[in-house]
Amino acid sequence: MESHVTHWQRWWLYGLTGLTIFFLVLPSLIVIPMSFSGTTSMMFPPPAWSTRWYEAFFSSSQWLTATWVSVQVSLCTVIVATPIGVAAAYGLHHGRFVFGQAIYGMLIASLMVPVILIAVGAFFLFAQLHMVNTKPALVLCDSLLAVPFVLVTVSAGFKGFDFNQEQVARSLGASRLKAFFTVTLPQVRASVVAGAFFAFIIAFDEVVIASMLSGGDNATLTNLMFASLRNEIDPTIAAISTLMILLTTLPPLIGHIIMLRRRRNAL
Amino acid sequence: MSRQSEARSSGRALPVTIRNIVKLYGPVRALDDVSLSVTEGEFVTLLGPSGSGKTTLLMTIAGFARPSGGSIAIGETEVVRLPPHKRDIGMVFQNYALFPHMSVAENIGYPLRLRKMPKAEIAGRVEHALELVQLQGYGERRVDQLSGGQRQRIALARAIVFEPRILLMDEPLSALDKQLRERMQIEIRRLHDRLGMTTIAVTHDQREALTMSDRVAVLHRGQLVQFDEPRRLYERPVNRFVADFIGESSFIPVTIDRGVVRYGEMLVNLAGPAPLADAAQLLMRPEKLIISGRPLEGNINRFDGVVQDAMFQGESVLLTVTLAGGHEVHARIPNRQLDCRFLPSVGSAIQLGLCAEDTLLVPEDAA
Amino acid sequence: MTAANIWAKDMALLNGAALEHDQKREGRQLFMLCSPGILLAFFLLCLPIGWLFWFSFVDAAGSPTLEHYSRIWNEGAYVQIFLVTFETSLLVTAICILLGYPLAYCLSQMSQKWSGIVMLGVLVPFWTSLLVRTYAWLVLLQRKGVINNLLVDSGLISQPLPLVNNLTGTIIGMVHIMVPFLVLPLYASMKSIDGTYLRAAANLGASPTKAFWQVYLPLSLPGLVAGMVLTFILCLGFYITPAVLGGGRVQFIAQRIQTSVNLYPTWGPASALGVVLLVLTLAILLISQLALNRWRRRLG
Numbered sequence: 001m002e003s004h005v006t007h008w009q010r011w012w013l014y015g016l017t018g019l020t021i022f023f024l025v026l027p028s029l030i031v032i033p034m035s036f037s038g039t040t041s042m043m044f045p046p047p048a049w050s051t052r053w054y055e056a057f058f059s060s061s062q063w064l065t066a067t068w069v070s071v072q073v074s075l076c077t078v079i080v081a082t083p084i085g086v087a088a089a090y091g092l093h094h095g096r097f098v099f100g101q102a103i104y105g106m107l108i109a110s111l112m113v114p115v116i117l118i119a120v121g122a123f124f125l126f127a128q129l130h131m132v133n134t135k136p137a138l139v140l141c142d143s144l145l146a147v148p149f150v151l152v153t154v155s156a157g158f159k160g161f162d163f164n165q166e167q168v169a170r171s172l173g174a175s176r177l178k179a180f181f182t183v184t185l186p187q188v189r190a191s192v193v194a195g196a197f198f199a200f201i202i203a204f205d206e207v208v209i210a211s212m213l214s215g216g217d218n219a220t221l222t223n224l225m226f227a228s229l230r231n232e233i234d235p236t237i238a239a240i241s242t243l244m245i246l247l248t249t250l251p252p253l254i255g256h257i258i259m260l261r262r263r264r265n266a267l
Numbered sequence: 268m269s270r271q272s273e274a275r276s277s278g279r280a281l282p283v284t285i286r287n288i289v290k291l292y293g294p295v296r297a298l299d300d301v302s303l304s305v306t307e308g309e310f311v312t313l314l315g316p317s318g319s320g321k322t323t324l325l326m327t328i329a330g331f332a333r334p335s336g337g338s339i340a341i342g343e344t345e346v347v348r349l350p351p352h353k354r355d356i357g358m359v360f361q362n363y364a365l366f367p368h369m370s371v372a373e374n375i376g377y378p379l380r381l382r383k384m385p386k387a388e389i390a391g392r393v394e395h396a397l398e399l400v401q402l403q404g405y406g407e408r409r410v411d412q413l414s415g416g417q418r419q420r421i422a423l424a425r426a427i428v429f430e431p432r433i434l435l436m437d438e439p440l441s442a443l444d445k446q447l448r449e450r451m452q453i454e455i456r457r458l459h460d461r462l463g464m465t466t467i468a469v470t471h472d473q474r475e476a477l478t479m480s481d482r483v484a485v486l487h488r489g490q491l492v493q494f495d496e497p498r499r500l501y502e503r504p505v506n507r508f509v510a511d512f513i514g515e516s517s518f519i520p521v522t523i524d525r526g527v528v529r530y531g532e533m534l535v536n537l538a539g540p541a542p543l544a545d546a547a548q549l550l551m552r553p554e555k556l557i558i559s560g561r562p563l564e565g566n567i568n569r570f571d572g573v574v575q576d577a578m579f580q581g582e583s584v585l586l587t588v589t590l591a592g593g594h595e596v597h598a599r600i601p602n603r604q605l606d607c608r609f610l611p612s613v614g615s616a617i618q619l620g621l622c623a624e625d626t627l628l629v630p631e632d633a634a
Numbered sequence: 635m636t637a638a639n640i641w642a643k644d645m646a647l648l649n650g651a652a653l654e655h656d657q658k659r660e661g662r663q664l665f666m667l668c669s670p671g672i673l674l675a676f677f678l679l680c681l682p683i684g685w686l687f688w689f690s691f692v693d694a695a696g697s698p699t700l701e702h703y704s705r706i707w708n709e710g711a712y713v714q715i716f717l718v719t720f721e722t723s724l725l726v727t728a729i730c731i732l733l734g735y736p737l738a739y740c741l742s743q744m745s746q747k748w749s750g751i752v753m754l755g756v757l758v759p760f761w762t763s764l765l766v767r768t769y770a771w772l773v774l775l776q777r778k779g780v781i782n783n784l785l786v787d788s789g790l791i792s793q794p795l796p797l798v799n800n801l802t803g804t805i806i807g808m809v810h811i812m813v814p815f816l817v818l819p820l821y822a823s824m825k826s827i828d829g830t831y832l833r834a835a836a837n838l839g840a841s842p843t844k845a846f847w848q849v850y851l852p853l854s855l856p857g858l859v860a861g862m863v864l865t866f867i868l869c870l871g872f873y874i875t876p877a878v879l880g881g882g883r884v885q886f887i888a889q890r891i892q893t894s895v896n897l898y899p900t901w902g903p904a905s906a907l908g909v910v911l912l913v914l915t916l917a918i919l920l921i922s923q924l925a926l927n928r929w930r931r932r933l934g
Contacts, residue, residue, distance in 0.1 A: 017740040021755040027770030091667030114871025116888035121682025164364040170351040171358040172378035205763040241766040248761040336647020
């Protein structure tokens, strides 16, 4: 937007913004060099450089097992939450329900309720079912947290889609389901993938529910990290943190680049 | 007439029988007990202003709108309870709705792939369909590389490639510019004659309806007002709405007393018997009115009036004339009939002639 | 209206019952698509919270009681925890506004290229794991950490500041996490403000500062309120950051709920705390929603 105020007059605004951005990005940047520190102390800049913490991570069965548990739970969450979210988005978009708003509210309620309450409630529920320290319990809880993200992302994708195409497909002989899979889905793919990615990250990063519902053999990566942060800080965390930063930052960036390239090719 | 016999002789077309269709949105009757029968191979247009229910009716036939009551039969089959994909209809949407993630050939081949046809056969049929719409060789193009007119033809090709029993079209030409539209009207009609499918189209453009159709169904506020050949709709409209909607018209009130029609004191001659009512509206088509210096022969009603305005419109002059009763009517005079000596000037007296055969009465109420 | 039409009105619609049945069935099928989500929310959210409500009003023997609530009300420790949580959340929200509003404003004014880059600076930390960021702050804020070293080496202070394992560190960490939550809805709302309003204001004689305070700020208020409420509510429920960066000296409601589960033999105390937190959260949401609706109606 054009403004009649010059850039120079706003130097203070740009300065403040710059500082805020620096504040936001700083911690993530700190972690990466820290992971190459040669010492156990948390000094920065590190007095010596080495990759020992990465080696420690990849050779520790405890950390690797916990990571594997987290990966399993997160993948299962994607498998559970994505279809639920996509189906709900479709149903809400096409159905003219009297209680449509209420249904939508119920599906995104888990965003607003403090996580600790969900954790305690789930703990109670699964205690009754003797399922407390199990992966399925975690998957269900993480799915509860992830469904709103899938729902909102896919709903936004539906808004930008011309559903006349689905109608045409049906007129040409496709059932609703077939029309959805052959015509609609290929075109809203981006938002479904984004939703699935969110679901994975939410499950992978989840700390509070995991702290109540898992431990021991089923300890997740977040369990171990949390414990380490509270007790004795294992410098391996720096290496793990760097890997996690890469995990959450690279896919969206790559996706963004792919989208830009696709747009450039289409022109 | 020759148009229809070509199509019927192919033997594949089916009739469409629509009975008592009602569509309620709460208290609003979007479709109010509509019944009409389309014969096999016929080209029918649903015509009406926006809100008349024509698109709703088409969507009901297609299966995208469920009526509150009624029956729709294609041939012998009752389809009103069938989902759209089981009705074996071809449909062209107003915005064409081509699949952007597929090539042109893949778009056209889509219904054939759904029917699990072998690949070789699909390729052959797609080529044939492209030929029919005169876009041979466009198979590998992407949708965003096509112009509006080309997209329309691809949408048409896709709708007919699987040889559906009936073809539905929702304002197929509204997105095109005037020249292209008129060309496409003829092309679509030609395609219809060649393929012999029963076709039902929706439009709000009366000229389009009259050009392309065997019969036109005029809808108004959810009701079927008249279903007739274009000529009869024009010459014998059943009420004021139809007369007004199709072609130009002026109306003057007349009284009827024991079979005698009068405009004020003046006697009006009709070609047939007068309707059973006390009053009616006399329809005057501007182009049917005659002005002449010489006395006219035959059974002609003569109306005296004063010229209010004369507008030159190229191929004709539109006169606004106030008649003796104070009513304003329009007369359209083609310019071959005028010469400098006889061009009516504003304020001058004039006599308008209307043949008895062209003198039509329509009911008093504005339906 | 012809006689036939009047008669049709009285007569039942042809196929009417069957068509209505089809309509209802289609509605049911679409509802079924929503049902897995609804079931999930019901069994994992509504039911457990319902139970928590129940337990908060029941004592060890199973008979109804208000002792859990009276304990919260009477015991100073609980009141203290609520006060700390509230005050800190308010402070964090205020700081987020001070930092976030200018940032969102800047973003909305920038060109496509620059706003993309700056937005990345907001989104990348937003996507980064909570634990990772908390760990990073531990490193930054400790006595021999980056910040203290910088301050001591540059001579600004002689002794390292206690920046972590206390409320200060908690606040810093919370601000870092919550700024994106404030910026994103605010930015979205600012983007939709029509620039012609400001140009009109300038045309009518308002200086840029006046135009901002009198035209832009009120228009951005709905987005700001939405972001504020979201930030505050999320702050109330914080658990990880105060636990790690507070070093045991800071107790928020969420942490107390967690310890109550382990400490007491019944679910009562934890449930009561949870109910209070939930009711407060919902109340704030409701009030802000009503205020926003009234504001929106005024803006027309």
